[in-house]
Amino acid sequence: MGYTGSVPDTAARRLDWMGAAACLGQQEIFDDPDRVHEARIICVARCPVRSQCLAYTKECERGLHRDQRDGVAAGLTHDERHRLDDTAVHRKDDGDPIKLDGSERCGTHIALLRHLWLDEPIDPKCWSGEVFREHGNRNARQRAAPAPRPAPPETARPKRRPRPPAKGDTPHERRIYSLWSTGASDLDIARRMAVSVPSVLRVRERLGLIANQADRQAS
Missing domain, CATH: 1.10.10 (Arc Repressor Mutant, subunit A)
Structure with missing residues (x-):
């Protein structure tokens, strides 16, 4: 007698890779513009499905304006993805599109963007440049931050004036x-x-x- 029960569905689905994404449960990092470097580290160093994420993001965002993109995906900010996408809609107040022609000098930010956008291996020199840039940006943010207000004096109960x-x-x-x-x-x-x-x-x-x-x- 042959088996008449249900057959387990073991066929791979198109978006199964999302379950292995390193960003799961860390959306606050990827939406915070002050934590871009932290998000890049997760994408580049920890995520086993960054290539799938990059391909999916490019497909979903193809032709969209910057305002229709958000957060960090596949190691790239929404603004970087918009400027790198040659199908994207651009407005006068947008940053200039980034054209990659193979002349990007290793260790520069544009070279890192090339590696990320084209899903190329990221060499140590380019990643070191990213780390140094992040340190500089962090120092600049700290210098630009307003000085903390001095803590108000502790409010104490008014002392009774001693009787003469x-x-x-x-x-x-x-x-x-x-x-x-x-x-x-x-x-x-x-x-x-x-x-x-x-x-x-x-x-x-x-x-x-x-x-x-x-x-x-x-x-």
């Missing part, structure tokens, strides 16, 4: 200070507060109050 020592810290001391400020003698203060004269004297000395005229005359 002469006025006392307790109701008893403040009462003595209040009477002393009227010119009352130690004896008068003691009588009005029903305390002893020595206790008034101790408080007055602790508060740094000089004796009033009556006390000085008595001494």
Whole structure:
């Protein structure tokens, strides 16, 4: 009896390669214009399907304007792909198209673009040039970045202004200070507060109050 079950579909599909792309799950890197070099590294050094990605991108973007392209794909920015595509629509404010004629000097940016666009091996000299350019661009961005604002001073709870020592810290001391400020003698203060004269004297000395005229005359 022959097998009557379903036959597994093992035929390769046109876009199966996308599952092996190194950029999966890292879209934020490929959409960030400040991380182009980081995206290039992923494409050039880590992606096993860059050739398929390049062919697919060229096919999908053929004839499109720069504004209809985005991000980094196959190691090339949307602007680079637009300028390298000789079928692309161009406007007056676009950058000049890049024409590759085989005279690109190794180690230059245009030579790197040639390798990437034509899916050629990238030699160490061209990649070293890319690394040096990225360092220069990074330094330029850091110099152009506005200086960070100084951190605001820590907001602290306003400190209570200390009460002048002469006025006392307790109701008893403040009462003595209040009477002393009227010119009352130690004896008068003691009588009005029903305390002893020595206790008034101790408080007055602790508060740094000089004796009033009556006390000085008595001494």
